[in-house]
Amino acid sequence: ASMVDIWRQHFVLVEYMLEMECSCLTPHAVLKTSGHVDRFTDLMVKDPATGECFRADKLLEDAIDQLLESNPGMSSEER
Numbered sequence: 731a732s733m734v735d736i737w738r739q740h741f742v743l744v745e746y747m748l749e750m751e752c753s754c755l756t757p758h759a760v761l762k763t764s765g766h767v768d769r770f771t772d773l774m775v776k777d778p779a780t781g782e783c784f785r786a787d788k789l790l791e792d793a794i795d796q797l798l799e800s801n802p803g804m805s806s807e808e809r
Contacts, residue, residue, distance in 0.1 A: 731739075741747045761767050773786040798809065 738749065742749050758767070774783050775786050775789065776783050798804065
């Protein structure tokens, strides 16, 4: 069974929740009221070749992880 099947079995069949597939579940007014709109500003970058958008902090984390993994002998000062 896939992870999605296990998720469905628990939340949809056991907990009687509804499964929805859409781009946004939370209305802007709810995010504004909860403070998410004013407090969180994730810098996004767009790949000019594909048009795909990414969170900049996640791209940096991935690049740093790849750098560390590809250089196991890197000194602790360089890390």
